[in-house]
Amino acid sequence: MSADPSSRRGIPDATVARLPEYLRALTGFAERGITSVSSEELAAAAGVRSAKLRKDLSHLGSYGVRGVGYEVDHLAYQISRELGLTQDWPVAIVGMGNLGHALAAYSGFATRGFRVVALLDQDCDLIGQEIAGLPVRPMSALADLVAARGLAIGVIATPAASAQDVCDALVDAGVRSILNFAPCVLAVPDGVDVRKVDLSTELQILAFHEQRKALARGSVLVDGSLRRVASE
Amino acid sequence: MSADPSSRRGIPDATVARLPEYLRALTGFAERGITSVSSEELAAAAGVRSAKLRKDLSHLGSYGVRGVGYEVDHLAYQISRELGLTQDWPVAIVGMGNLGHALAAYSGFATRGFRVVALLDQDCDLIGQEIAGLPVRPMSALADLVAARGLAIGVIATPAASAQDVCDALVDAGVRSILNFAPCVLAVPDGVDVRKVDLSTELQILAFHEQRKALARGSVLVDGSLRRVASE
């Protein structure tokens, strides 16, 4: 009953999260004309250990050749297929402020299986303007986009205060995958996936380790600030 | 010899990654004038289970009161201190293209313990221009920024092709924490932390789950594209 590969059900989340990086590394090899790689080489390019890479790939099937390695094109195709990138996914960006502008102008979407089909905003002054070749449309266009264009993924680039409203509108329209740039948690019904990209969180994690390193190096914390301690 | 709290060494990475979210939730409560929260309430606001929250917090010490909960301000302070946010961290942004512009204009830095002290680019046409009140400076300014301004964190917003060069320059200048927006893996010496924010990766993970959901719903994969199967 189940399709092609074997009897693989459920690829671990941790593995799925790394597949895009493997795909990117493979694309890099392909561009340099390399047609075959070992798990060791590919792992190095993707920044992981080879054992981890091999176990990850084993979840999608057995696409390597023992004693030789992996054929670059074939493996790239298999990963693409697993990730659902053999088709284009229609994406809408909501919130055409600073970040929305940058996202709209970003060429990295198209090259990786995504197509921005609409830019949305609430602001009357923005609606109708063209950004990166697309007109800004009102939120009321959402339902139609889902029905007519197969819109599947929504990107939220509005302030945090509006993010939940925008999210609700997307879900109501039938969007089931959301990428959220606003620094807040979104409540969604079952069956809807949300992923968050959060700049401040990343910086704060860096700050934690930076402080750690400074303290290990011998600095001291005075009044909440690091002070370099005289040494050597 | 070790300072205040108890004998806590080594907070789990997974916990550190969630502390910023807890901090944000606490800030939200504080803004609404709420002075005390239970682990249940705080967990809901942060999007986790209360047991996980309590275990996370237990790693920083015992700052709750049984039968009552946590004092919002006090807990926020403790988390801030742990993350190293009681001091400001000087940040430089390298690469003043679309994304760099948006980042420079972003107010979310300052409100969370970070201060953008410099904008850098290689492009002669950009150098000298003012963006969001700061002049764009050449890469040669790096060494001085580290020495004179205590620059600790570098943000890379250049194309992937230049990212490793920029990274090397940052490391040479003494920067030990890097946030990378370019879609590539960076090689750094021991003692340097890199975190990556990658839009495409996130979208691809969403695509994976989206495809999964579509297949579960009864669609079929024809030639790499999803086809809705006639039903009810």
Add this chain to the structure above:
DNA sequence: ACGCGTTTGTGAAGGAATGCACAAAGTCAC
């Protein structure tokens, strides 16, 4: 045909993170 060197795929071990359930510790009303 056959053995040698190489590299995959995977069981098994180890470690990290999560979820459960409850004793301990506190508040508050009276």
Add this chain to the structure above:
DNA sequence: GTGACTTTGTGCATTCCTTCACAAACGCGT
């Protein structure tokens, strides 16, 4: 003070992820 009630902090079981290490599988040279 005392007892009822609430909520924390944590030991334990479980699940998830990573790492190790090696037998099985393959290509190639002879």
